């Protein structure tokens with residue numbers, strides 16, 4: 124009998140183009156997403172070497188990091204941002220790469236549009252010059268972020284030299300309690316394994332709580348795998364996956380669809396497959412989460428409080444807690460629900476999908492954003508925005524006092540005009556609370572969309588379970 | 593890509609865990625369309641005050657470390673964003689080697705593409721090297737990639753592990769793309785076979 128294989132093993136083995144004597148592997152890449160920030164130097168490299176893009180048909184480009192989220196029919200005011208977007212536009216033209224222009228309704232965050240278009244499919248290898256490429260693993264693909272030199276390598280050869288990863292399985296058993304979202308699940312996982320807990324591994328998420336999640340929720344979980352240090356996160360494809368993909372513009376059609384589904388059903392890990400590392404969590408123990416510090420692992424239940432460095436014996440960790448608290452402007456042992464906020468950001472590739480906007484609107488409905496708070500909602504793509512507007516979610520949010528914006532990365536990393544001022548504190552549905560991530564000196568608390576909306580209407584971090592109707 | 597064989601240089605101690613790529617090069621400097629010129633912005637938020645003046649306490653601003661070529665840092669160096677601007681900024685500053693107990697995967701890969709050697713050592717070794725790096729103008733380490741050793745100021749040496757393929761490429765300054773293109777016929781036949789097996793892909 125053949126050795127039982129994991130989902131990762133199956134995808135890896137079916138993509139090996141070459142294995143050298145020293146064990147180094149060359150793998151084939153099925154899909155390559157390109158954005159404006161990490162690609163200019165790669166295209167420049169191709170030009171200098173007189174090389175072409177090997178498979179423009181397997182490549183899709185979009186500008187997302189730099190684009191303004193206000194009316195953009197007038198173009199981009201910031202000169203450097205504009206040059207970067209124009210450079211991408213020139214490069215896709217010169218190399219014949221498919222591109223969604225800034226004013227196209229399909230434009231949006233690269234990790235939102237791939238799945239939305241059916242560009243992302245199970246069993247594939249998918250790369251992008253962006254660490255949150257892990258998002259696409261929600262479809263049972265092997266998706267990981269790469270650097271610009273690797274972007275150039277994929278453009279030129281449609282392959283990548285890669286070392287095999289180890290297998291890790293994170294199982295979330297049972298059902299999540301009311302008011303707890305996929306964002307809370309992944310934050311709780313990172314809190315448990317730490318930001319380097321997955322280094323060198325590809326994580327497969329499993330268990331009832333994961334299986335019961337929608338595709339949107341699964342994407343949120345896989346998106347933040349990188350915050351746990353793993354190379355990629357993935358979830359076995361199932362009926363939920365197929366139902367999401369069916370009829371998407373770039374998904375297979377007709378007879379090919381049937382063939383594809385048949386193949387996708389062979390992908391889930393075999394019974395008895397071996398994992399190098401296993402972690403198990405109980406869904407029922409998970410409470411809405413919020414970060415207090417400057418690393419995604421600095422996370423506590425919203426019912427908890429900031430840590431006390433005095434209680435930490437390891438000097439390195441103690442110093443790190445002290446540094447984080449000082450940066451965040453928080454005293455030790457502060458209850459999280461006492462932390463007042465200035466801004467709320469709902470969006471990003473972690474939580475910029477329709478389900479996230481619905482969750483925020485459900486809390487916002489009939490309430491008002493606190494006077495001291497500025498709250499913004501940035502849909503992940505033009506299509507998400509359109510759908511939300513069809514459902515009337517924009518009206519609910521606007522009536523509550525939220526600012527309804529155009530799609531893009533926005534205040535997830537503040538490369539456009541949306542940013543925190545020094546010392547400002549934000550409840551954010553994004554994925555990184557690093558120092559200065561949302562603007563120099565800005566302070567970020569990572570939360571789920573409903574928790575972000577709860578913070579917006581109360582003016583401080585709040586337990587959404589008390590507000591849910 | 594420049595070859596990496598040996599390096600004799602000042603090592604700067606950065607006694608912190610989780611030095612992420614946002615710290616190494618903040619996003620406001622990612623708008624460049626070039627690979628060069630980022631050295632002056634490396635560690636910008638730790639290195640400069642808001643008015644642009646230097647923070648004298650930051651290690652790379654201290655006279656003895658201004659020309660550092662090696663960084664010695666705690667766990668999980670280079671975590672976070674995939675930006676290759678991080679190794680570009682380090683290289684442009686003059687850093688050719690980073691020593692830590694662990695590295696984030698993407699950053700680790702990116703180093704090799706740019707001729708930077710990331711060296712992983714044990715916690716005990718790191719403590720010793722961190723002490724060495726704390727010796728100011730005497731904080732000189734001798735890195736020998738061929739023999740996989742780090743020579744310490746006291747004459748002792750620490751050996752390290754490295755993937756043989758990556759070592760080979762670094763020592764010879766080999767360009768990955770050129771090497772892969774030599775396998776073009778294998779890529780062609782892989783594509784044909786895949787087209788037959790999974791036509792929708």
Ligand code: SF4
Pocket residue numbers: 187188232233234253255471472473531532535536553554
């Ligand atoms: S939304 Fe944030 S994390 Fe996602 S791709 Fe954009 S900048 Fe990166």
